[in-house]
Amino acid sequence: RQNDRLAVSKLVTSLTRGSVRSPLAQCLLIRYTSQVIRESGVNTQGGDRPFFDFLESCLRNKAEMVILEAARAITDLNGVTSRELTPAITVLQLFLSSSKPVLRFAAVRTLNKVASTHPLAVTNCNIDMESLISDQNRSIATLAITTLLKTGNESSVDRLMKQMTNFMSDIADEFKIVVVEAIRSLCLKFPLKYRSLMNFLSNILREEGGFDYKKAIVDSIIILIRDIPDAKESGLFHLCEFIEDCEFTYLSTQILHFLGNEGPKTSDPSKYIRYIYNRVILENATVRASAVSTLAKFGALVDALKPRIFVLLRRCLFDGDDEVRDRATLYIKLLDGEATVGETEKDVTDFLFGSLDVPLANLEASLRNYEPSEVPFDISSVPKETKSQPLAEKKATGKKSTGPASAVNGPVPTIDASYEKLLSSIPEFAGFGKLFKSSTPFELTEAETEYSVNVxxxxxxxxxxxxxxxTNTIPEQLLEEVSNFFHVICLQYVIF
Structure with a gap:
């Protein structure tokens, strides 16, 4: 009856009078009680929630699991007030100094969640959580430091940064990402502390780590640059230093793109040119092409740099990759005013900084259909609406169809009609009547196998x-005993 609101409410009313003794049953009763509280809301006359006294009484239970369940239920209430949170946070603070790791973890995880919405209510626990930074359990330590970052004040930022310096080297990347996101939120909360927080992010950016971890740091620095104007110069400099030895192509191109948009607007744009052109010399073709586009943006927005940008772009005309050469040729003509798209300075700027307003799939299809002629390709002829491709066509793309429709030249009425004609020609199926529906082919084998089977x-x-x-994919092989093979496939399929 758990979906019957009235029955659950009657059950809670009868059992909250103290007739349940099992701790597990009490935990389940607390969950049903919190469900009833959520559905009934707050009493408009007295301002109290029904059954809240029961949840508060469970905080004084002998069983630790019941206390934690009650504290979690109180903190999860909709629109919970500081007065309602106080007893729950008090018992959670006691568990922070427990000798059992599971209790410390459960308490700090609940407090971490509360700190996102009611940071002031958790500040009394900060001293206890600071001692957990050195906890042997790294999960507890990570939750403690992120909670402190949410609840700390501006004067405690520098002290937390010092404590975290050694802490970051001892945890895994997934925990580091949580810390980085907490630091980003703290920096947006206290913009005047951007220097110490930005330096911390740049230091951990130079350390070892995987792609997701490095991407989280780069995204945080970019957000801080956009939201805190004073952090732009130092943030761009840290990103430039990072791409000097960045091993991830995606991050290098992301930073170069951002640098091309924000770098020309700084007080001294010329200092970024060296870092950008180093990518043309030292990186792979994808990063080199992105660096060429970034150089062109500097040349378009900073007139004083345009002659130097021309020299660098002309050197790119001898690159070994065709896309790098094509980009360099296009941008030289754009900045010279020779290309038709660059008839005015505004056209050049829109081309370099504007977004593509046509779907890539439509652009690719139009380019494939374009035949070389005296009339140049016009991007305005590309349709801007995306047409949804039927599911059957998507599955059949790039593959030879094995159904009966592939044997028919020209348009067919429907796939079902083709199957019905094929099946009715087989004597064993002729008496089954009219075919109601045929499904799309369902692949039973992997694409890399010697033969592909679908049903x-x-x-x-x-x-x-x-x-x-x-379908046999290897011409040199000959399939034998196909009937026995299909019996096995059929058995597997039916079991599945």
């Missing part, structure tokens, strides 16, 4: 016919 289900009024299509 099509045909639904009749009283029968289901399974059609297996087997």
């Amino acid at each position: 099509v289900k045909h639904i009749y009024d009283g029968h289901v016919v399974l059609q297996y299509n087997c």
